[in-house]
Amino acid sequence: MAITRREFIKYSTISGIGIIGMLNGLPLLGALKESTNGTSSVAKWMTTVCQGCTTWCPVQVKMIDGRAVKVRGSEYAKANHGKCCVRAHMGIQQLYDPDRLKVPMMRTNPKKGRNEDPGFVPITWEKAIDIITDKMMELRKNEETHKFVLFRGRYTYMRDIIYEVMPKVFGSPNGISHSAICAEAEKFGSFFTEGYWGYRDYDLDKTRYVLCWGADPIASNRQVPHATSIWGKVQRQAKIAVIDPRLSTTAAKANEWLPVIPGEDGALAVAMAHTILVEGLWSKLFVGDFKEGENLFKKGKIVPEESFVENYTYGLVKWWNLELKDKTPEWAEKKSGIPAEQIRRVAIGFADAAPRVISWVSPGTAMQVRGGYSALAAHALNGLVGSVDNVGGTVRGSKIPVNKVPKYKEYYDDIAKAGTKHKKMDQRGYLKFPSLKKGKPGSGVVTNNAADAILNEDPYEIKMAIGYWNNFPFSCSGAERWEKALSKLPFFAHITTHASEMSHFADIVLPAAHSMFEKYGFIKSKQNLIAYVALNKRIIEPLWDVKMDETEIPWEIAAKLKEKGFPNLMDFFQAKFKDPETGKVPQNGLEFSLFALKYYTQPIWDKNHEKYGKYGDAPDGWDDFYEKGVWNSKKYKYRQNWGNFGTATKKFEFYSETLKKSLGKHADKHGVSIDTVLEKCDYVARGEVAFVPHYEPAFRRGDPREYPFIFFEHRSRLNREGRSANLTWYQAHKDSDPGDENWDDVAKINPIDAKKIGINNGDKIKLISPVGELQCNAKLWEGVRPGTIAKCFGQGHWAYGRIAAKDFKNRVPRGGNNNVILPAEYDRLSGSTARHGGVTRVKIEKIV
């Protein structure tokens, strides 16, 4: 009798522990092999999560005889309602990529560097974990556990175990996430206006105007499947304006394309605010009105603060007087390169359609040096027209009831207590890194600066690191610093699916289970006004000896540490992650993974839990939840934060008392003035204007005389983050990114510029910035502004497999990695890496 894997899992989970043996042992594989003989193949759609981008969609995979065959959006998910984007399909190629690691490997060449062959040899898990824990025990012996770092990359919410508990119970404060190379500056915009440190959701279904700030929702970041599915409707019912120096697909389909000079987005935002005020188009309901009724917002004129009464907002007149009064569209035209007439038209169109409008802030506008203020200004438009938290506007996520990580401090020993007291290693909170996450100085990660911290041994030397699902020498700007930093690092263990650029500097590399097919985990996300929890599952028997990064590997480490005399971590795991249904103590990594998953999601599926069914779906116990793989919240309620925004004033702040307080705290901590902080952090604002959304000129590296072109990058709709270049499907469909070419990595150059410098289509060229150079091919394309060069992120891997690298053995990349020419610059107030906004200039050389 052919028994399906699905039935196996179900049967096993009901019986509690059976699953572990089944998944671990060969019998299952044998059973599957049998069932593939003959015609009786067994097909079943199984639910899991695609983590190809930050949307994190519940998807279903068609499993036939244990093989993943095809993918669709999950029918159970209300957020992406059965849709998935192109990335999810590509997951299959990633799963079966022959260049994945089969087994752990160990470096044999002690010298580290890009041009050193690491001399990797296969080793057993036993030996790999033994070596890692030896290093950890050595740190404990020398009471320097704080010199241990855990670098997090793509994660699920099982992350607490490896990223928070493991380092801390071991004795290090250093869980360092990738967040600051993602989109933290975006959150800065919503936090210091409406007190919300998080990504917004967008009510596309009811909107009448979408103003995209670098956003390309039908291709990337974020909620791609929902946006894609509804964009036809949006185009029919709403106007769309896209601010993007590149003609993205969204821009191509929009009513208005505003090809801003990179980094000058803020000028557009304040000019639009100026226009809305001068035209009297602000929301009288949300913002308030002049006492006398007459609009006193007149170009260049100071307005008496007392003349205006605000409702749900704070500091409108201050904003006008400090910043907006002179910021006319004509002024902005000179800064941004966008005609005043168009700025005015868009601003008025946007305000006329309000409140059902969206000012959609994306990393393109935010992740710039000084980009926090651009995000602030662009998001403030939502406040100005009353679309924030409103019908057809920008909203937050509904509540998601999941458990927090169990209390673990009681498992600290003296070494851990001492170790965790050290500052985190990334220099957050330094004068130059206010990193005001949720308004708290020094609380946000400064991911990219960790390289300099290692190199300079400031605040202290780092002796050991473990990284998982990250690839900083590829994904961080100023990539070369990471190569140096990792070369200097005495011991590095990397958990990854592929031998990557980061692995190249590792001492031990551990093969990671794939997040979509091979791993237990859960994610929280939102689209379509639905917040959701979805389960990453091991839906296939892995082909190789891989382990789950966030649970199995910490388990193995904890077990080994216990063997070596440090039992605390294992004690914590076994005490706190018992099976919530049976109370069974986990005995191995897989049980631990599953029990932890059940623990975290217990409020969702456990009928006896006080939060069960309160905020959304009420699945019929664990098995039902596991089967469906997704929990949907209730639909978001509009205006729930009006009058109670999380700011210092509880209002939507145009003059941010919240920011003033945060900056003040940071300045006080260092005994300097706020102006000094701003100066050290590369902002030009001084005085009061620093507390309102305002224009900051674009920051660029490189002398225009030597480097004539502004370089900017963008995302690919095919990027599974930086990981899909090794897939043939990626290369063969690359032209679905407008202007790009299949099987190529091109720099898009306006034909006018190309003619000037004698470059033809397809020419091999070098892009040279003050910090590095890369090689790629030239593409003459009208979709970029003269004077700027656009290039997609994702290619230029020199160590990510046979297709991603042109010559893996000799470390020759296919195309060029933008992060080699992008300098490590920051939006320091948010700690974000400033990869956008034309942060560097480049010159072009033709390779003959």
Place this chain on the structure above:
Amino acid sequence: MANYGMIIDLKNCVGCAGCDIACKTENNLDHDVHWSFHITETTGVFPNVGYRYIPKLCNHCENASCVKVCPTQAMYKDENGLTLHDPDKCIGCRSCELACPYNCISFNEDVQHQHQWQMDTEPLLEGITSSGKEIAEKFDNVPFPNYNPDRAKTYDGVRRKGIVEKCTLCDHRILDGKDPWCVVSCPADARIFGDFDDPKSEVSILLAENSAFQLLKSKGTKPKVYYINEF
């Protein structure tokens, strides 16, 4: 008896290539064989630039030139108006490939997937990473891991060497009353499949209500993939 075809709503289409890749998973296509593909076009001069993306697949023409030129009746129209291909009859003369004005027919110099899965034996890192062959050998009775056996119901599961192949509009799914996989997979609902002979079908209604265009209508092939609206 039906007259199947498709309507593609370009306004809904976001140009994501999802159909192309989904098609590859359904029909076991090698990465460089495109039953479903696209045309992209950038027009104008900065800043007045237009870009459009037009999904392209076999048009299942009523007056199919590939059927006309085929010397062996390997290309044929079935009773439901699909343009299908019989691999047993095909001799691989490639006339159809040249006759198709849409460049929608491809030829297999080799058995598909051979290069990626059977002929690739070299791992990048010996003993650490794998090869296509090693992976393929882990699965019995299938030529590559994500092989979809459904395809083999009406066509070669993986097309053999020396013959052409093309989109069948997922005739194997139509048999089961399902839409073609590109239609199901389109996240923008840009593709609508149906029977043009049925006046009540969605495609017939859409065709009646919209001004539609076909690719290369002038060729007289009477394509049955219609496009409505602007990208």
Place this chain on the structure above:
Amino acid sequence: MDFINIGAWDIRITLDLFFGGIGVGAFLLSVLLSLYNRESLQSTIKIGAYTAPVSVGIGLLLLVSKIGVPAKFITTLWNVNLQSVMSIGVFLQIGFMVITIWYAVLIWKEFPVNNQFRLLQTAGTFFAFSTGLYHGLFLSSLGRVLWTELTPGMFIASSIAAGIAFVLLLKTLIDLVTKDEVRTDLIQSTLPLGLHRFQVMFFIILLVQLVSVILWQFYTGRLELEQALIYDYFMKQYGTIWTSLVLVGGIIIPIIITLVSLVKHEKNMAPIPTIIICVLILVGSFVMKHLLIIGGQIALPVGFVF
């Protein structure tokens, strides 16, 4: 704009059409000469008769080798598609092949003069013309922009010229080697228009070719946008070779030489100009067919023209 070359067919298709064409021309020559003076022209008639099946056979073999599944070529005999020029062409080619073999055998054995032989010649002539026309019709039936209604004319003229040139070249070379008197003509004009004379044959057939090539060039470049673009691209890529080897070398120079010979009322053409003329015609025919095969597969990025 990035042009595509579909690249379905390579030189083997050219060679099929080239050798097939020689076969057509050689057979027709053989029949024509046999109408005149079979005694004195026997060796030329024989060369033509033997060349035809060999040449057509080589062409056919190359064609079979080019298709994806050569072993299945035979199935074209029963999987017939009457709409397909190729399907019909298979019968024409095979029919022609059979007749040429039969004809060659008869000539080799006894060279009979009877009704059966005449019938064979008549049928063979029909099949020769059909095959010659088929080559071009086959291409034009595929509807590619460079393969127009003029292609059959270009091809059949080129084939007949090449067939005659091939036989004449062989005959001249054999005569030179065997030190026989080189004879390329006969004294009396007993066929209308002096059609048995090579100068006349070449002149007429090359004139037909010239007209069809010029018409092709004229019209192809001036029709719809798609054709015009592809034609321009074709000429940009291959224009120099086309003009020098096909038009000037393969047609115009041979016409001039034959014309000069005719004007001078030469009865015989000297061996050297004969060889030159034949080689030029053969090269021209091959290059024309090859460029059209390769160039005909050029396509615009699909969808450029709606």
